[in-house]
Amino acid sequence: MVNGYPNIKINGTTNGHIHKALETEYGHRYTYELLLETVHYIRNRVSFTPVVGVICGSGLGSLADCLVNPIEIPYSTIPHFPTSTVKGHVGSLVFGHLSGLPTVCMKGRFHYYEGYPLWKCCMPIRVMKLLGVSHLIITNAAGGLNPSYKVGDIMLVKDHINIMGFAGNNPLQGPNDERFGPRFPPMNQAYNRDIIQLAKKVGEDMGVENRIHEGVYTCLGGPNFETVAELNMLKMLGADAVGMSTVHEVITANHCDMEVFAFSLITNECVVQYEANNEPNHEEVIDVGKQREGLLKQLVSELLKRVFENGITSGKIGK
Numbered sequence: 180m181v182n183g184y185p186n187i188k189i190n191g192t193t194n195g196h197i198h199k200a201l202e203t204e205y206g207h208r209y210t211y212e213l214l215l216e217t218v219h220y221i222r223n224r225v226s227f228t229p230v231v232g233v234i235c236g237s238g239l240g241s242l243a244d245c246l247v248n249p250i251e252i253p254y255s256t257i258p259h260f261p262t263s264t265v266k267g268h269v270g271s272l273v274f275g276h277l278s279g280l281p282t283v284c285m286k287g288r289f290h291y292y293e294g295y296p297l298w299k300c301c302m303p304i305r306v307m308k309l310l311g312v313s314h315l316i317i318t319n320a321a322g323g324l325n326p327s328y329k330v331g332d333i334m335l336v337k338d339h340i341n342i343m344g345f346a347g348n349n350p351l352q353g354p355n356d357e358r359f360g361p362r363f364p365p366m367n368q369a370y371n372r373d374i375i376q377l378a379k380k381v382g383e384d385m386g387v388e389n390r391i392h393e394g395v396y397t398c399l400g401g402p403n404f405e406t407v408a409e410l411n412m413l414k415m416l417g418a419d420a421v422g423m424s425t426v427h428e429v430i431t432a433n434h435c436d437m438e439v440f441a442f443s444l445i446t447n448e449c450v451v452q453y454e455a456n457n458e459p460n461h462e463e464v465i466d467v468g469k470q471r472e473g474l475l476k477q478l479v480s481e482l483l484k485r486v487f488e489n490g491i492t493s494g495k496i497g498k
């Protein structure tokens with residue numbers, strides 16, 4: 180490997196043309212070294228090493244309010260960081276302690292529809308990894324496809340369908356730097372099963388087990404909400420909830436060997452019939468996030484406490 184590019188040799192010599200082509204195609208991507216500059220900037224401002232990362236979904240930024248002694252760093256001031264452009268995504272990293280654990284919250288994420296390529300949307304995940312984060316909690320607002328889901332319910336993500344990946348759009352595309360992870364990462368145990376079980380138990384103890392489900396999330400590119408035909412297709416494929424984020428983040432986090440737990444707040448029921456006249460909208464999505472913030476804060480704080488009390492590291496079978 181040379182600067183993250185494969186050192187391709189043809190007839191015994193390194194092929195400069197191929198290098199040049201890769202440079203043009205992928206040279207704009209974040210190298211390991213570039214991300215270290217971002218990490219260096221952050222470390223100069225935060226005195227502790229975060230072990231937990233939380234990505235706050237649309238309207239869920241208040242999860243960061245749980246942090247004790249918060250230090251907030253706007254994305255716009257961090258070297259090489261993209262900026263947030265979506266309502267309900269403030270655009271800052273907040274460091275502090277959550278249930279006694281050193282934590283960093285992303286108050287605002289990056290979406291493909293904002294014009295960022297997937298590798299850019301996922302850049303903060305590698306930054307969190309380099310900072311020391313081992314456990315990542317990913318949250319999102321999503322439309323409920325499963326007819327048993329109601330607005331305000333929580334879906335613990337047990338798996339995903341990477342629709343954008345079907346067309347070859349993947350955050351790991353391009354030269355692979357082994358310092359982040361392997362060329363061909365497995366994805367069949369992408370969501371830590373032990374943490375899912377623990378979250379169900381926390382839900383029971385909070386008396387909200389009837390509002391908590393386990394299901395399959397899928398992500399489309401957005402920004403438009405889906406057509407009736409698209410939603411019916413996604414249902415047939417086995418998706419229980421649909422959104423415009425998370426999947427590529429989960430892939431990037433697994434690639435660099437983080438423990439991942441994700442949940443969706445069901446903010447609207449997907450309209451799967453032509454006769455219905457209700458339409459989804461982003462304001463409603465954010466409102467539902469606000470209505471459920473108390474419950475989600477309690478769930479996340481209690482879950483994290485138990486994850487670390489129980490010493491859950493890998494939720495993978497056989498590890």
Ligand SMILES: O=P(O)(O)O[C@H]1O[C@H](CO)[C@@H](O)[C@H]1O
Nearest residue numbers: 236237319320423424461464
């Ligand atoms: O996935 P998060 O960021 O929670 O946001 C969801 O809400 C927005 C649509 O209202 C989309 O961005 C969708 O992905």
